[in-house]
Amino acid sequence: MSAVITLKQNKDFRRVYGRGKSCTAPALVTYCLKNRAGFCRIGITTSKKLGGAVKRNRCRRVIKEAYRGLADECSGGWDIVFVARFRTLSAKSTDIKKIMLDQLTELGITEGSVQDNTES
DSSP: OOOOOBOOOHHHHHHHHHHSEEEEOSSEEEEEEEOSSSSOEEEEEOOGGGOSHHHHHHHHHHHHHHHHHHGGGBOSOEEEEEEEOGGGGGOOHHHHHHHHHHHHHHHTOBTTSOOOSSOO
């Protein structure tokens, strides 16, 4: 398994929030924006509204593990930001993985998605 490359700077997160596309679900919000790097980078945001550090870190671990299973399916270079919601606290990584796959497919990031500009 390759290491997951993460977004670390606030300006990168703000750029994805401002110019990217988004997809929401009760347990997870996903923002994405094409990058020039040629590979996917992810960022994970957890609000203090979710609870203390232990709960927020569990949400990050669950989201990161769910993405790890889908990382090979992502095509091209994308900056992806996942925002944990209240239902993420009680979800397992397999549940989040299903939601994440649906969102990444809808946003056109996964290889199995339909995102060709020839028919439009």
